Amino acid sequence: MIKVLVVDDSPVAQELLVYILQNDPKITVIGRANNGKEALTFLQSKRPDIVVMDIQMPEMDGIEATRRIMETNPLPIIMVSSFWNPKEKEKTFIALDAGAVAFIEKPGGVQHQNHETTSRHLTNMVKLLSNSEFLRPKADKAIQATCIKNEVILEKDREAAGKLKLIAIGASTGGPQTIQMLLKNLNKKIPVPVLIVQHIAPGFVNGMVEWLAKTTSFAIHVAHDKENALPGHVYFAPDGHHMGVKSNLTIFLENNSVPENGVCPSASFLFRSVAENIREKAIGVLLTGMGKDGAQELKMMRERGAITIAQDKNTSIVYGMPAEAKKIEAATHILPIHDIPVILEKLTLNRCASQLNK
Template identity: 45%
Template sequence: MIKVLIVDDSEVHRNYLTYILSSDSEIQVIGQAANGKEALDFLKSHQLDVITMDIYMPEMDGFEVTRRIMENKPVPIVIISAVWDPREVEKTFKAMEVGAVSLLEKPAGIGSPNYEKNAAELIAMVKQAAVAKVARIRPRRVPESTPVVIPPTKKKRREIEVVVLGASTGGPAAIQQFLTGLPKDFPLPILIVQHISSGFTRGFVDWLNESSPLHVYVATQGERIQGGRVYVAPEEFQMGVNDSGIIKLREDPPQHFVRPAASYLFLSALKAFANGTAGILLTGMGIDGAVELKLIKDAGGITFAQDHDSSIIHGMPGEAIRLGGADYVMPPRDIASVLVDLVTKTFN
């Protein structure tokens, strides 16, 4: 049974979330809190599997209480946020930065045509969060790990032309760590698929731009990719690229139940750039991108998978490693460091 605490300053909204989550036999809502202070008090005497967290609350808001929880008694936290409020979205991603594992738009009411979809997303998100691996954020540094290096097996000369990256649960913070590890003169275009709840892509890009040395954009149809720029797939479109470096956005069916999908992007880049592709698969549940990362490696490209210790959920990168699809297995900042080294060298 997944034990959940709901934190929200609105009693109506707390009861609504309780109603949705309690409809699933695997979830038990064991408490409610009207603000961050009450949540911290509840944690002193209860063991929890997941917390759903509002952002704007009196006395102590969602960002601050998330920070305190992750510094002292880490619990997987799902942020429930209003996408229409830019201030709230900004704090939502700051909460992700200090340890929240995922985010979701506040669900529509029972009478809404989106009710069933929103309810299913909330239940699925809580179940994903329940298996996430979280750790104290103090001291504030990237977890140390010794990179496991799997030497490239190809003997042919390779020059990397494009970097493609996929991530899901826990991905925003991992992507931020990766991008901040790159220099501002990094010469290659980077295309990113991040599984994210509807309405949050623009806020995600704005948040990345606050710390990234490279310019980050929401990708647009027909745009020509340029070195030193980062392109994030928009919501509800599959993102690909052709051999002229033109971004193609399509309403093709979901792959692995997601759209955009890393699998779609990786295969598109492989067709366009062949062994000039560098593929990166970061934390996330499921198998999206794993087979295609192996295809990139088999074609002579360079591939990276996030290591287990630094992943919130090791599903996607773990599957790629199991398939033998990763040349390098390491934390996001180390991936950035090795990638910078590789783009300046010739492989024999």
């Protein structure tokens, strides 16, 4: 059984969370707390597998509680956030900085139209994270370029360096903090645009973009249809739209999009457009996340001559999408997250020859 601690100051919300979790035969709620202070007291004597916690609470909020838990008794923490509350959405990403592994939309009551979907998302997330090795990526230290071994960059990569036009990235669970780490350690002067599909709850992409813009050195945007992708800029697919790119680096969005691999936006859609239009002048990167979105199309990119990278198991918060890519041999490189910005920088800035000899 997966043991869960539920932390929420609202008696109604707390009862609903417990009800949803206890309805799954693989989950048991071993404790409840009304705020972060009570949660810390509970954790002094008992250890759940996962903490499900609200953000805004009296006495001690979810952000401060997360910081203290990660300092003294590290555990996977899932934040539940109200998508309709702008202040709470902003704090959600601060909670990720504090150490939370993931966040989800707070489920509505049993009569709410999204109750079944959000409830299933919560229980699936709890089970998923309980089966994964808990890992908190560290983004506070600059990564040294010397950590890439000479043999990692292939002769084919050296030939491609300097001709590259685009980096395309796909991520799901654990993606926001992993992307933050990547961007913090990637040179903002890279001469190519970066297009990213991140699976995220509706209503949160704008908050994520604002958070990343504040915590990294990049110009980061929610993409618009027919927008030209500029070098050194980062573009995220907007809510409910698949994002692709044309050969002239014009972004296009598909309206009224049908989910692909169960998600919208989809990394598969982006990677497929890159394979068809950018071909060997692209780099594809598949990061942490559940499912298989993007894996087959990453292989398509590889077959068209692109450099393709999948995050390794040890540094993936959830080893799903990159595992599928590895399984079907879609990636030319399997790398830990701290090596990925290094190889991207070397390739796009055409530093291969000089740095490989160091």
